[in-house]
Amino acid sequence: MTRRAQNKADLLAGTALAAAAAPPAPSPTGATQPAEPARHLHENMDRSVRAAVARVTGGVSPHAFMEAWSDWALHMSRAPGRQLEMAERAQENALKLLASCLPGTEGAARTPFAPKDFDHRFDHPGWEQLPFRSWKQGFLAVQDWWDHATDRLRGLEEQDANRTRFMARQALDLVSPSNFPWLNPEIIETTVRQGGRNFLEGAEHLSQDLVKTLTQRHDPPPAGYRLGKDLACTPGTVVYRNDILELIQYAPTTAKVQAEPILIVPAWIMKYYILDLSPQNSMVKYLVDQGFTVFIISWVNPTAEQADLSLEDYRKRGVMAAVDAISAIVPDQRIHAVGYCLGGTMLAIAAATMARDCDERLASVTLMAAQVDFVEAGELLLFLDESQVAFLEDMMWDQGYLDRPQMARTFAAIRAEDLIYTRAVRRYLLGQDDLPTDIGVWNGDTTRMPARMHSQYLRGLFLENRLTAGRFAVEGRVIALKDISAPMFVVATETDHIAPWKSVYKTQLFTDNDLTFVLTKGGHNGGILSEPGHPRRHYRLSHRPAGAHYSGPDGWQERHRPRPGSWWPEWSAWLLARSSGEGIPPAVGAPDKGLPPLEPAPGSYIHLA
Incomplete structure (x- = not known):
């Protein structure tokens, strides 16, 4: 029986729902609390009604x-x-x-x-x-x-x-x-x-889109954009898997590699291959070609049965499980950790926890379009307050997750002029079909969010900003970003409406380590995918030594002139300067330590719709 069916059956029978069906209330310190007691029938009825309204409004609270x-x-x-x-x-x-x-x-x-x-x-x-x-x-x-x-x-x-x-x-x-x-x-x-043919073709496009919306059909990638063949095609092997992630180790392309491997932590709100799109703009391929051993996490696309996955699960059985696996495959070497978007936020939490616990396995930390402070979190704050979060929680309580179209509508509404109306006019009134692109195919390959984890993320980080307020606890003890001593490379993008650059810049306010900050041209995805040779690109760069005084973002752009080209070579040189030298590429996996090669990249989780 599905979670939704179970909810309705319990409601009709007059029994209480299992405590795990409702997202647990986070503690004042951010620690995971015991499951809530069984809810009363009347409150379940209220939540069911609110969940039904939330599905109609796309999770937006009318109140x-x-x-x-x-x-x-x-x-x-x-x-x-x-x-x-x-x-x-x-x-x-x-x-x-x-x-x-x-x-x-x-x-x-x-x-x-x-x-x-x-x-x-x-x-x-x-x-x-x-x-x-x-x-x-x-x-x-x-x-x-x-x-x-x-x-x-x-x-x-x-x-x-x-x-x-x-x-x-x-x-x-x-x-x-x-x-x-x-x-x-x-x-x-x-x-x-x-002669009016555009309206006929537009009507056909409209009917196709309506059917796809009503049936929630997930179209396969178009010809020339197949996963593992055209996209996400950098050679590699899945060397570790659990119920949350697959860990991919990429094959070297150089005779020798840097001793320190790289771990990339993408956001769980997206499929990982945004960083391994086509060969010409793949960040993974670029790093491998620079002589690095690269690992990346491919997150599972959760179902209703995984509704109780928590933020702590994603830290411990996600990031830390990957770190442990890499340490077994490449023993006695520290790791260059890289986090993108929400993956960067999770990496910052993991790095602060490791620093607190005297775990010194990180050689450096790179955060790309990732926020640690959410006071200036951009236009997504339009959709977040107590009423909004409670509304979303009721919808996720009923479904077990936040679904793909519900997230897509939120991001599209922020730029409705271009993402909704311009596309609708082109597709339905001009009769023009969408031309496939690698990033367009990836953008349509959306994922779900587990109810418990997403509730904790929205409340603990976005709504209550606990991480930088000194109220975020891991395993019952508060963590602090100031404990991180590994050098940082922080990347923001000029026109990012998801992680505004001034918000990303504030990482400097809450850390004391050696930190290099880069502001690059582009938006949340386009600015990160800024490979060498990309036309009309530039970036600005500054360096703050460990222990230096904080300088705010106002006037920062005027003080730092743009540098033409891609920021990737600057980052690669920064990683090389913090590496200990070259050696023989490590073996694929570690079969003697329980990490045998499982299957070729891109693995199986990437295909879960």
Whole structure:
């Protein structure tokens, strides 16, 4: 019987659910607590109702957003000066809009309002001709007014201001002139040229997407993008497996390798092969070609039966199990540990715990687009407060996990202009099919999150920020990032909306070790996948010696000039400088220590849908 069916059976029978069905409440220090007592029938009924609502809203709490609107409206009603300012703004925008609509208008007066850098809805040159220019500028003028109307207001919670701005943008995006065939010059031009065939092809795309959404069908990779053949194709072997991970050891490509191996810890919210995409942009292949012995964790895609996996499970039976296996395969050598995104956060927790326990097996720690402090965690905070987290917990309690589409919708909503509406117009109204790319195939290969672990992560780290507040405990004892003495290489990306660079930069505030910080061009994924030869790339770099005073991020970009090219060679040289020399490549696995080769890379967990 499935978890969901068991919940409903217990509810109808009037019995209490097993304590393991509900996420355990974390302790004030972040330690794992004993399972909760059996819940009352009435509370189970409430949670079932909230879970049903959460599935309809994609896990977004209606209460949280209604509260934000109420807070904004009440503060605005008590601010006559701000109301007058917004009236003047409306008048100014109206005059600019009127001037831009006059025939023969040139220069700045022609386009007084510009879309955001990531907004590609108005890229077609037809939007610069009347009457389309008037519709575009009118939409952007209203958008500009709402951006200012929902700006910070004295007494208004910053999170509520951000949420009202987000909701206003969502409503405006829905009625953008680019969404309507008779207002969009690109759609009109395409329809005339194709004789309406674009609508027929768009209807076919829409029906395909509806079926896939309703059935939750997981499409196989398109031709030329097969896992293990075209993607995730760096030669290697699975040398360790448990119920949480597979550990892959990659085959050397050089006659000698550095004595210290590398362990890469990817986020469990993604399939690991974002770091081993095509051969030309594979970070794994690059490191192997530089003469390193590389290991990487491939996380399992959890099911409802694994709902009780915890953060501690991912640390102990995940990161630490991998460290133990590597220490058996490459004995008497320290490890260069690398963490990406949430994997970097988990690696920081593991490294701090190892430092506390005098475990000196780490030669260095690299954190890529990873946060340890969540006060400035970017636009994901729009979806996180007590109401939101409780809403998600009820949905995960019912399902056993946070499902793939529910996470995908959250990330897409943050950049709805480009990720939702631009794609919808292209696919359903222009009749254009999605062109496959390696990162696009990976992006569609999403994973689930175990209910207990995700609840602990959201509450202990995102909501309560325990790691940098000195309240995160491992095995009953608090850990501190300042205990980490291994040198660090910290990478942030300029346009990251998941791990904003100033938030990643704050790793320097909570550590005292030797630390190199890199800020590279690109977003959360694109900035990390910045292989040598990638066009128009640059990065900035700074070094903080151990024990140096903290210097904040304000003005940091101005003080550090951009360096052209990829940051990968800089990182490789940094790793080499902290390695002890070359030697014979280690054997594959360690059969005499219970670590025999299991199967060729990329293993089996990568294929779990």
